[in-house]
Amino acid sequence: MAELLRLDHVSAGYGDAVVLEDISLAMQEGDSLALLGRNGMGKTTLLVTLMGITRLHGGSLTWKGGDLAAVPTHQRAGRGLGWVPQERYMFPSLTVEEHLTAVARPGPWNVEKVYGAFPRLKERRRNMGNQLSGGEQQMLAIARALMVNPSLLLLDEPMEGLAPIIVQELTGVIRRLVQDSQMAVIVVEQHAKLALALTQQAIVLERGQIVHASSSQSLLDDPQTLTRLLTVA
Template identity: 70%
Template structure:
């Protein structure tokens, strides 16, 4: 597989505050990465930096052969970056179908394919965004990002605050995306044991620095590492 994303010694933050310190990693086309760490360690900041929403200080970011730092934030979606933020940011006064089509681009992901993956959205295609449950809004946010036909999908804590049955449904969908779609995925989530089986690589952040980079299986099977950086071995 060809290289899709490369970060070398990236420093970024907000204003004068530095959050990310010397982050380096690569992601190939169709690859998948679990981005892990306790709260406040820089995970969301890393995704925001890829989308151009932070103060980029130094280092190198290349995406699909281009210098990402020189691409305006508003143009990064058209370059091939799809982002599902924690806040979901759906349009509450638009219908499900309008939410999906307002940002759509030509490609494999179209309404038919979205509705096949998310039958709930098909059932509620005429409902307004503010008439959906939290789980349905999350499905809509993911579906809308897919309608951009991205090369890389960024998912920021997609399971947060959802009922267990919805979590299992979304985990199944994310598994299909990482294994069958041919699209690269970076997945941020607090529940490491739920998402590590879905990705090939893992990157753990500690106070804005990368403290582990390797295979997801290696991290999943190392109780000492999980306990040291994530405190999850008891779960």
């Protein structure tokens, strides 16, 4: 597999405030990464840095061999980055199907394939975005990102606040994406064991720095380390 993404000694934040410090990591095509850490440690900031929303204070971001920092924010989805933010950002004036077709780009994911992954969205395809339940909105947020046909899918707390049956359904979809696709995936998730069970690699952030990097399975098999890294002191 070719290298997809590389961060070398990246420091980034908001305005003059530095949140991420000296972050280095690399991902190949089809890789999956659990991004873990307690609240406020920089997980979301790392995702939005990839999307170009923060200020880069140092280091380099390389995407498919080119300088990602030079790519304007509004062009990054077109370059192959799919982002599912915590806020979901549904448009009340658009139907489910319009949410999907408005962002569609050529590739294997089209409306019918999305409906195959999320049958509930097909049932709701004529409903407006604000007429959906929280779980349905999360399905639509992920489906909309898939319609961009990304090379890398960024999932920020995809299970937050959802009923167990919806969590189970979304977990199945994400697992199939990781196992059956050439798409790379980064999962930010407070349910650490769930994120580790879905991914191949894991990193843990502490105060904006990487304090642990390993395979997901090895961290899952070491509950003492997992608890130490994620327990609030």
